[in-house]
Amino acid sequence: MVEPDSMSVVELYHVHVSSAENTQGVSARGTIKKKEQKKTLTHHLYFCMRDFGHHVGEDTEIYFSLYDSGKQKYLTERFLVKISKEGFSNYIEKLHSNCTVFTDLGNSDLNKDVYLVAHIMRIGKMLYSDSSKKTDKAVNQTQVFKRPHGVAVQNLGDYLTSKESDNEEKEFSMKVYQVEEKDFHQLHEFIIRQSGKFSALSTHINYGVIFSVKMLHGELRTIREENPLLFKNVSLTSKLGFPDVIMPGDVRNDLYLFLDKGEFERGGKSTGKNIEVTVVVLDSEKNVIKNCLWGASGMEGVSEYNSMIIYHHNSPAWAENVRLTLPIDKFAGAHVRLEYRHCSTREKSDKKLFGFSFLRLMDKDGAAVQDGQHELYIYKCEDTQKLENCGYLSLPAFAKDYEGNHEASGQFSRSHKEMISVKTLLCSTKLTQNVDLLALLRWKSHPERIQESLQRVLRLGDEELIKFLQDVLDALFALFSTEDGNSTAHSGLVFHVLVSIFNLLDGSKYQHFKPVMDAYIKNHFAAALVYK
Template sequence: MMWKKRTEQKLGVAVYNWSGCVRHGLPLRVGDTVHVLEECAGWLRGYAVRQRGRRGLFPASYIQMKPCLVESDGPQEVITPIEDSVVTEVTQVLREWSERWKQLYIGREAHEVATLWKVMHELLDWRRQLVTGTLTQDQTRELRIKVTAKIDWGNRSLGLDLVPRVLGSMLDPDAISVVTLHQVHTQSLETSQGMSIRGTLRKKESKQPAAHNLYLALRDFGYVISEDAELYFSLYDAKKAKFVSERFLVQISRDGTSSFFNKSTNNSSTVFTDLGNVELSPQLYLVLHVLRVGRMVPSESAKRPASQRFRRPFGCAVVNVNDVLANRQPEAAERELTVRLQQTEERDFFQLHELVIRQASKCSVISGQGNYGVLLSLRLLHGSLAQLRRDMPLLLKHAVVTRKLGFPDVIMPGDVRNDLYLTLERGEFERGGKSTGKNIEVCVMVVRDEGRVLEDCIVSAGGQSGCRYYNSIILYHNNAPRWGDTIKLAVPIDSFNGSHLRLEFSHCSSTKERGEKKMFGFAFSRLMDEEGATVADGSHELCVYKCEDRHKLLNPASYLGLPWHSGMVQGAVGGNQHFGRTGREAVWVHTLLCSTKLTQNIGLLSLLKWKQNPDRIVETLTRMMKRREKRIVKFLQDAAGRSVPCFLPRTGQLKRSNSVLRVPIPGRRLS
C-alpha cells in the first residue's frame, strides 16, 4: 500500500492514549491536537502541535477529525480550525493552566490548587455548552463574555499576560492604534479585577447619568371608525407644557387591526430614546392623538367612495409614564394597559391632551362596543441604543427609533445630526365673503430657489419615509385654526443654502360632489440667511399672500423678494404686482434646529469661517468667550479643527498669530 497525501480534514484530536509501540510511532495523549499529512490503510502520519519537530505514525481510529481551513504559505501549510474563537481559546488556556496546576500541586499550595481546579472545571462546562450549539443567540453572547472574563481573571491571578478583547472577542494588536490598544487593556484589567471566583461580574457604581429609553408597542385598537386611522404617539412634559419627542405613527386601515398586523411592512412598536434623567420629569406623559382619514363629514363616509381624503380629528388619550417608571429594574417585564380615547370640540383639539391631563369637564370619553380601548405595552429600558440592540435583538428587531426633540444629555464626538423641526401652530384668515368659516388645509414643502421641490425631505413621524409634501389636519369651518402638527425637515446640509419653506393654504369643500381643494394663499420662510446662519429657534409670524393659481408659484423669484415674516413688514398692506397681502391674515410656525453641522450663532459661524475675515479673529474669539458652553460643545470638533490653523505662525503674519495666543480662555491660566 502506498501513502497518500491528505488534502482535506487535516486537523484532529486524540481521543485515546497511544504509546507509539510500532516502528516510527508517534506517542499521543488524550486531547493532543495533531496535523495529518498522509494516510494509508487506517493509519495516519503527521505531528502533534505540542511537539512539531517530531513526526510519526498513529492509528486513524484514535483520532477525532475536526473541520479546518488549510492555507498555503509558501512551502508551509497553515491549518486553522473552523470553530468558535472562544472555544479554541479555552482549549489553549486549559492546556497552559494544567501545567501551572501541576506545579502548584507539587508545591503543596492547597488553596490555589482547589481554586484553579474549580475554575478549570467551570471553563470545561461552559466550553461544552458552546460546542453543543443549543444556546440562543443572547445566551451565547452572555456566555462568551462570562468565559473571557473568567479567563482574564485566571491569567491575572496566575501572573500571565492579559489578552486585549472587546465584547469577548480578541483584537489584533497590529490592526488598531496604540492608544486604542491601551484603552482596551485598561478595560480588560478592570473587568478581570471585577470578576469574582463564582463567575459573576461585580457591577461598579457609575457616576455617569444612566440613559433611559421607553419601549412602546401597540397590541390592539378597539375602535370602529369605518375609515382609515392614524395614531400618533409622542411624549409630553406637562410641567414645561411642551412635547419632548418626535411623533411615532401607526396607520390602521378601515378593516381594523387584523389587516394591519398581518402586514410585515407595518411597524407597531418604537423606542423613545434619550429620556434623560427621568426623576426630574415627574409629569411625563405618553400622548396618543388619533386622526381619521376620509371624508370631511363622518356621516358621509359610508355612502360613497371619497374622491378626496382629508385628515380630521378623532380623539386623544394620555398615560402617565411615571406609573411605568415605578419599577426601574432592567429585568422588569412589559406592562400592558388599556387607555380610552376622549374627545372635545374641534377648535380645542390642539390642547385636548392638556384638558385630559387636567381632567377638564370639556372632555368626554368616546364610547365603543365590548372591551373597547387602545391596548398598549410599555417598558422602561436602560442603556444606550446600541447596547440595547445587542442585548435585546428580538424585542427591538422591528422597533422604530423615535428621537428626542433636542440633543441628549451626552453628545458623543461621532454623533451627527441635521434635523429641523417645524410645528404648525395657528393661523388667522379672512372669511372671504362666506357665511361660514373655511376648511383650511396647509400643504408644506421645501423648495429650491430655482423652483424645484426637494424629494423625500419631509418626515411626518417616526417609522415613515420621507416625502415631498405634508398635508395638515383640517378643522371644520374654522378661520382661526390651531393645528399643532410637528414634522421633521430632513434637508441635506448642502441644500439648506438656497432653499426655502413654502406653505400653501387651501379651502376644502365639504358640499360639492368632488370635495375639491381651492387654493387661496401661501406663505414662505427662508431656511438660511445670507451670512449662513440657519433660521432661529422659536415662533415666527409669517406673512400670508393671496394666490389662487398655483402655477404662479412655479418661479419662486416672483415672491422671494417679499417680506416673509412680520419683523420685515413696514406697512399693514403690501405685496407686488403678482401677490397681495393684507395685515389681517397671518400664520404662526415654530422651528427647532437639532444639528451638529449648522448653527444659528453668528459668533460661532464667524469662528468656523474665520479665514474669510482673518483680521477679526481676535474679536471673534473674545466674543465666543461670552457664549454658553452648551451651544459651543455641539460644534467643538469642527470649531477646534478649523481654528487650530489660526494659532500656527505663518510667514508675514506671526504678529497676529501671537496676539491670538494671548486671548484668555475661561478656566485656564496662561503662563
C-alpha cells in the same frame, strides 16, 4: 508645579483632568470620599402598540408622542401607526411598524409629569357617517382628508421613576376621548387636568389603545449591539432637542416646524372654511426638495405634508409637528412654503388655493432660522402656477424680516387681517444659529476677522460650544499652528480659548464630556505643534 509655557496643550489637558479627579475624591474635611457609582445619563423608551379597540370605519392614523405636562411641552417628535378600515389585527404594514424606541431621554425627562399622548386621525371623507358606508362602494372617492377623531393619554411617571422600570416590560390601556374639533389641539391637556368639555368615545367596547413600554439605559449604540432582535425594523423616534451627551461623530440635522394656529378671513362665506395647510420645501434653485418632510417617525419621507382639517373654522389650531431633514448643502437659500386651501364637503370639488406664507431657512450670513415663534404674513394667491417661480421671495415673510422689501408691491398682495403662527426648533450638529460661532468655523473666508472671532467665542454660550465641540476644536487647532508645526499670530489667543473650554468641561454640568474629549484626542485630533 506645572509650567504651562513649556508644556503642550495635550499634556496640560491631562494634568487638568487628573487634578480635577483628585480634588473630587477629597471632601471638604480632607477625608477621601468613596468613588460614586457612575450615573446613567441617557435612557430610551421601547414602545409597542398592542391593540386598538375601536372601529373607526375608515383608514386611521395614530400619532404617539411623549409629553411633559409640567412644562406643557412635547418631549419627542411623533411616531405613526397606521390602521386600515378593516381594523388593527388585519393590518400591520410591515412587521414591527407598531413599535418604536423614543431615544435619548435625559434624567430630567424621567419625571412624574410625563405622559404618552395618542392623537387619532380619521383618513377619508370630510364628514363620515355609518350611512355613507353603503354608497362608498358605488363612488370612487377622489379626495382624502385628515380629520381629528380622538385623543388618549396615559401617565408614565410612576413607571419611569420607579426601580421596576429597569427591566420589566409593562402594559397599559388608555381610553379614547373626543371634543369639539376647535379644541382638539388641547384635548390632551383637558384630559390630564380634567377640565374643559370632553367625552369618552361612544362605542360598544372602550378599552381604547393598548400598548407596552420597556426602559433601556445607556448609550444607544451599545444597547443596539446587545439587543439586535429588539431593534430589527424598529424606527427610532427622536427627542425634540439634544441629549445630555453628544458624542463625537454624532450627526443630526433636523429642523422641526410646528404648525400652531392661524387666523383667516371668512371671505364671503356664511360658514367657516375647511382649511388644509400644505408644507413644501424649496431649494435655492426654486425646486421642490423631494422626500424631506416627516410628519412622524415610522413613515416614509414625503415631498409635501398635508395638515389635518378643522371643519368650518376660520381660526384653526393644528398643533402638528413636521420634521424637515435636508442635506446640509441644501439649507443655504432654501425656504419653506405653506399653502392654504379650502376643501369643499362636496365629493367632486377640488381643493381651492387661496393664499400662502413662506419662511427662509437661513439668513444671508449663513445663520439658521432662530428657534421660537414666527408670526408669518399671509399672501393672497388662487393660482398654483403663480407660485412656481417663487417671485414672492423679494417680499417680507414676517414683520421683522429685513431680507424682504417691505415697500415692494408685486403680483402678490398681503392679506392684512390674516396670519399664521408657527414655531421652529433646530436640532443640528452642523448648522448653527449663532453668528459668532459661524465666524470661527468659517475663519478661512475672513482671515482679517480671526482675532475678533476668537474674542467672541470666549463669550459664547456653553451649550453651543459643546454641541459643536469637535468642529470648534478642529478650527482652533488649525489656527493654533501651521501645517509644518510652527506657531501662528493667533496661537496665544487660541491657547486662552482652549483653556476656557477645558475649564468648561471641568464643571459639574459637563463632567460627562471628558470621555468625549478623550475620544476626540484619540480618534479625530491632528495638530503637530500641540505635541511639542
